[in-house]
Amino acid sequence: MSGRGAVELLWAVLLAATVSAQELTSSGPAPAEVQLGRPAVVSLSVDVAQAEATLGPLPKIDGLEVAGGPPVETGADVRTTTWTLRLTPRRPGVFHIPPFLVDAGGRTLRTAPMRLVATDDPMGARYAFVETSTLGSTYYVKQPIPVVVRFGFDAKFLEANVSQLFRQKLDVPAQLRAPWLDKIEGAAIRVPGAPGDRRSFVLNDRVAAAMTVGERVVDGRPFTVLEVTRVFVADEVGELVLPEPLLRFAYATRFREDFISGRVPIDRNEAFVAGAPVVITVRPLPESDRPSTFSGAVGRFSVSARASVGELDAGETMQLVLRISGDGDLGAVQPPTLDALPGFHVQGMIKGSDGDGPTFTYDIVPLNGSVVRVPPVPFTFFDPGPPATYRTVRSAPIPLVVHGDPGEVPDTPDVGVVETRVVPGVDDIYGLKGGGSSDPGDLGNPGLTLWAVMVLPTVLAGAVFLRIRARDRDRSDPAGVRARRAAVFFRAASGTAGVDIRVAFAEYIAARLRCPAPAVIAPGLGARLRDAGVDGGLADDVAAALEGLVAERYGAPVTADADVAALVEDLESVFLLRGRKP
Incomplete structure (x- = not known):
């Protein structure tokens, strides 16, 4: 080597x-x-x-x-x-x-x-407490689980000895460590709105607000009590473990007054107190006796309905608005299926909210004159009880007057919103002004009267002829009728309180594009409008406006009705000037 x-x-x-x-x-x-x-x-x-x-x-x-x-x-x-x-x-x-x-x-x-x-920290245990409470220890999957974390301080100690914990001044200078209040595996978390006196403190690593709930007497001493509330909705069967909450605060027995900082502690110390963990058992929903109409809602609910009109022709489109309310996870409620609504054809649906719960707006068409009401709409949910069972509630029936042959089933387009029967310049004869005095005894000019006697039959015959042509045109072009009526309905909706302008705007665009209303609430609307002959800038503005209206349901800024109305008029001008059939 x-x-x-x-x-x-x-x-x-x-x-x-x-x-x-x-x-x-x-x-x-x-x-x-x-x-x-x-x-x-x-x-x-x-x-x-x-x-x-x-x-x-x-x-x-x-x-x-x-x-x-x-x-x-x-x-x-x-x-x-x-x-x-x-x-x-x-x-x-x-x-x-x-x-x-x-x-x-x-x-x-x-x-x-x-x-x-x-x-244990003796100072923390003596002058403060923290606890987690629930209404029960066993819940079902998807059942809302209210959880409250309460913490409190000896009222005199809080006033005289507790000092600020951070640089930012807080109403209650304390930190609550409970990461599961913000995120926990196996469950969704909702923060309920709660009125009342709210005080700032630190939750985990951020400033939050707790609601004051009065006082509690502990060992003969009054304690100031605050609480933080969450609603958990478990996604999985098993155990949901809420670990011990930990409360941290600073205190002192001696202070000095500072011109800039105010009351400054001299012998500052920190103290801690912990609560007990909570274990929640999450059970599966029973398989037995589960109705086919059940769509996953768990809680206690009611359903109400209202119709956009009380009288219309067979084949015309109306809106049926269902509202679900109650004690449950309203954000997860699925729309009731109306596929088998007797006497009606269901064209489409748009989901919304009125602030208290979800709303579902359906476009429905009565099939013939035998329809006399909108029947009750069922909604099925699982009621955790007691007793725990599946329940079905129904909306009240809505009386309806439908004009048409009781045995005739009219052609129904894919979707439509019809709120009017007369469109000036299209469905009527306008511009004719009556002559003469309002006094029945005043015959006026005899020559004019004679002229009217001679000409009036011709005018009436012409009016009848034009009306017949308009009716024949409408029968040959139902999409055109739909578009014209959608424009009229939008103009009426934009100035009417309680009418959802999103539905009217979506229907108008859909009528011009000859598609169902839900189909326009999708990416690529601007391109589809450009393909229909709309200028690129206007097409993009219309698409953005509809997207903004839909986003309002999730807290986006409100789009002004006047801006949307201007877009509709611009679109109408484009289609009419181009001489396009809608």
């Missing part, structure tokens, strides 16, 4: 020895016993030559928050990597910590198990 080969072999042996001699050293927790809410520190260190060292996943321990920052590396040929971990107990008790794992050059190194003792 050459001298150079021997040297390389020696270096390889030394390097292997260095790598194999890698050790993971640890210290802590320090201190081994801490009060609630105060961290203990664990330090991990490993020496690695020519390799990377990475810390494995941190263990998840009930009631103990384990967190760490980025590693610190020192050295050149042999690098020392150090991690500093903070263990913060969220409840009193003894915590058994499994080994921490480190990957060093392909080897898995591990620490010995550790132990941490957490004790």
Whole structure:
């Protein structure tokens, strides 16, 4: 073996020895016993030559928050990597910590198990409390679960001794640590609106508002009580675990007055108090006796209905608005299916909201003159009870007058909104003015009277002829009738309180594009209008306006009715000037 080969072999042996001699050293927790809410520190260190060292996943321990920052590396040929971990107990008790794992050059190194003792904070336990409460311990999937976290302070202690915890001044200078109030696996969270006196505090890492709910007497002392409310809707069967909430605050026994800062604590300290965890059992919905009309709503609901008109011709389109209200997850309510609505053809539906619950606006067409009412519409839901059962409620029937042959089924276009029967300049004869005096005894000019006697039959015959031609044209071009009537209905809707202008605007655009109204609430509307001959700028404005109207349901700024009305008139001008059939 050459001298150079021997040297390389020696270096390889030394390097292997260095790598194999890698050790993971640890210290802590320090201190081994801490009060609630105060961290203990664990330090991990490993020496690695020519390799990377990475810390494995941190263990998840009930009631103990384990967190760490980025590693610190020192050295050149042999690098020392150090991690500093903070263990913060969220409840009193003894915590058994499994080994921490480190990957060093392909080897898995591990620490010995550790132990941490957490004790109550006597100041926190004496002068404050925090608790989580629910109405029950067992709920069903999709059933709303109201959860309230209450916290409070000895009223005198709050006034005299509690000091600001952060730079920002708060009404209640405290921090509530409960991450599951913002996000939790297996459930959706809703923040209900609640009237009342609200006070600022810190929830997790942000400023929030809690509602004051009066006082509570604890050991003969009045406590000021506040609460935070959430509604959980579990998506999965099993257990929903709400860990211990932790309340943190600062206090002092001595203060000084500062000209700029005001009351400044001299002997400032922090205190913590924890609540108990809550475990909720989530059960599946029963399979037995589940109606075919059930669409997933869980709670207690009612349904009401109203019609856009009380009288119309067979084949004309009307709107039926259903409103669902009640105690349940209203945001997840699915629209009732009206496929089998007796005596009607259902053309389309638009979902909306009136602030108290979802609304579903259906375009429906009575098929013939035998229809005398809109029948009750059923809505099925699961009532958690007691007793727990599936229930079906129905809207009240709506009387309706339908003109037409009781046995005739008229042609019905795909969708339509019809609120008028006369369109000036299209469906009537206009511009004729009556002559003569309002006095029946005044015959006026005898020559004019004679002229009227001679000409009137011809005028009447012409009017009848034009009306017959208009009727024949309408029968041959139902889409044209639909478009003209949609424009008239929109003009009426834009100035009428209680009429959803979104429905009228969508129907007008759909009538001009000869498609169902729901089909225009989709991407690409601008391109479709340009294909129909509308200028690109106007097409994009119309598409943006409809998108804005739909977005209003989700809190977007309100689009002015006048702006939308101007767009409709611009569109009408385009179609009429181009001489297009709608």
